[in-house]
Amino acid sequence: MTPDLAVRLGPLALPNPVMLASGTCGYGLEMAPHGDLSALGAVVVKGLSLLPSPGNPPPRIVETPSGMLNSIGLENVGLAAFLAEKLPKLRRLGARVVVNFYGGCRADYRELAARLDGAEGVHALEMNISCPNVKLGGLQLGQDPREAHRVVAAVRRATRLPLLVKLTPNVTDVRVIARAAADAGADALTLINTLQGMAIDVETRRPALARTVGGLSGPAIRPVAVRMVWQVRQALPIPIVGCGGVWTARDAIEFLLAGATAVQLGSVNFTHPGRWVEVVAGIGEYLRRHGVARAADLVGKLEPWA
Amino acid sequence: MLLTARSLRVLSSDFRLLDLGWPAGEPDPAPGQFVMVRTREGTDPLWRRPFGVHDFRRGRGGAVLSLLFQVVGPTTRELAACGKGAVVDVLGPHGRGFTLEAPEHWLVAGGRGLAPLYYLARLARRAGRPCRVFLGGREAGHVLRVPELERRGCAVEVSTEDGSRGRRGRVTELLERGLARASRRRRAGILVSACGPHGMLAAVASVCAAAGVRARVSVDPLMACGRGLCLGCTVRAGEGYRLACQHGPVFDAAELSWEAP
Numbered sequence: 001m002t003p004d005l006a007v008r009l010g011p012l013a014l015p016n017p018v019m020l021a022s023g024t025c026g027y028g029l030e031m032a033p034h035g036d037l038s039a040l041g042a043v044v045v046k047g048l049s050l051l052p053s054p055g056n057p058p059p060r061i062v063e064t065p066s067g068m069l070n071s072i073g074l075e076n077v078g079l080a081a082f083l084a085e086k087l088p089k090l091r092r093l094g095a096r097v098v099v100n101f102y103g104g105c106r107a108d109y110r111e112l113a114a115r116l117d118g119a120e121g122v123h124a125l126e127m128n129i130s131c132p133n134v135k136l137g138g139l140q141l142g143q144d145p146r147e148a149h150r151v152v153a154a155v156r157r158a159t160r161l162p163l164l165v166k167l168t169p170n171v172t173d174v175r176v177i178a179r180a181a182a183d184a185g186a187d188a189l190t191l192i193n194t195l196q197g198m199a200i201d202v203e204t205r206r207p208a209l210a211r212t213v214g215g216l217s218g219p220a221i222r223p224v225a226v227r228m229v230w231q232v233r234q235a236l237p238i239p240i241v242g243c244g245g246v247w248t249a250r251d252a253i254e255f256l257l258a259g260a261t262a263v264q265l266g267s268v269n270f271t272h273p274g275r276w277v278e279v280v281a282g283i284g285e286y287l288r289r290h291g292v293a294r295a296a297d298l299v300g301k302l303e304p305w306a
Numbered sequence: 307m308l309l310t311a312r313s314l315r316v317l318s319s320d321f322r323l324l325d326l327g328w329p330a331g332e333p334d335p336a337p338g339q340f341v342m343v344r345t346r347e348g349t350d351p352l353w354r355r356p357f358g359v360h361d362f363r364r365g366r367g368g369a370v371l372s373l374l375f376q377v378v379g380p381t382t383r384e385l386a387a388c389g390k391g392a393v394v395d396v397l398g399p400h401g402r403g404f405t406l407e408a409p410e411h412w413l414v415a416g417g418r419g420l421a422p423l424y425y426l427a428r429l430a431r432r433a434g435r436p437c438r439v440f441l442g443g444r445e446a447g448h449v450l451r452v453p454e455l456e457r458r459g460c461a462v463e464v465s466t467e468d469g470s471r472g473r474r475g476r477v478t479e480l481l482e483r484g485l486a487r488a489s490r491r492r493r494a495g496i497l498v499s500a501c502g503p504h505g506m507l508a509a510v511a512s513v514c515a516a517a518g519v520r521a522r523v524s525v526d527p528l529m530a531c532g533r534g535l536c537l538g539c540t541v542r543a544g545e546g547y548r549l550a551c552q553h554g555p556v557f558d559a560a561e562l563s564w565e566a567p
Contacts, residue, residue, distance in 0.1 A: 058527065070536070075547075
């Protein structure tokens, strides 16, 4: 039996549940030497803003136990350069493209969504209302359910593309924001963005990052991400994309069982750039071994303790 | 790709030289390029570690990549335990390296900063270019590979901060004195290439700018991926930032901003 790996995130159909997370795979093109991009579920490109952004001052990254902190600050080439230079090449590679984007205000989000709506080769959008490393937009929107509802609703009106909303874990109850985004018209939720963290160089007595606080990612945050996926799955019927420290196929399956329909690989791309190929194969192997016909049949199939 | 250890040499109490077999069909690294190395499964450490290509040779027994490193953390401790036949996971070569076009090469290395400069020195000598090497370190054990450099025809000057070998003081003082003695005409043909701590590179940039000599420096910020994915290894250049892994690690010294980090 060859298991069927195809899944659906609302209107977005994917050949398998493995995506590459925004900010960890460049504009997708950088990953082409490491595998056939058309064999991926989708690539989520680096978060775009209307204008190019230089990002934050260095130092921007530091390694932590089984994790990393970053304060890149959403450096990107801007919408126009992406559409003119990056997207045509991605189309030729056969990748399913999800464009992550962010704005400094609601009007920015709306304009980005509207302009991406007509771009050939964009399969879906992922709104970032959850970056801890920028002054405007980002985290504030993602922590306030009313603001989150307003900005998601504005984007929903501006685009017919499948719409994912990426949520922050830096809240007391992620279900409140999840519900606001779902009510405003999101087709799926990506859980989670980075956790706020901090590290200190004890020799210099300085923060390890120039901006002092950054976003923690990697396997260190996986239990938090799995818990949040499971909580939202219990509360809402909306499809979820699990993201946070997936290192192996086993980790991806953990997210599927918790209730994610798909997963995104993030920090692992830095250490193992071709890992997605193994994760796709590993999910298939698991399904075969457990006699499960479809990846979609695994979603949320957590066995509760009696 | 998986490389097999050919030999491991102890250079001093905390420096080692590891030779790895380089697969047939892979391109030759250029001097100044680096590879990303991982020594174990698991997620701690999470990242690969970047190592400058110390030397690269093709011979009858195949090609060999040499890494020179100081034993400082888990990855280098494990590299230091690599016996013949051990397997090391390597990606690369990455980055933009040094150039060889100058009539005369002067190299400035601080401690393990010699790592990417030795290959440059060897190729410069092979091309018949005069090569002068200034080696600095905290102590005598940090001054490496002097006989090999001299054997290849490099003029070597040494300084240590504690005076245990060569002149007492900083290696940039040797450079400054050397440049002061060189005629204006000779200085026009010198290209200084440097690798070492940030403060040393800033001093090289300043000394060379004052002397009107071109300088190239190899920088070493923290790096998660080495391939332009994480955007973490930025260095300041004028009003903007440059990525050490993609635009460097070798930059014109005049291109970078040298204010305290």
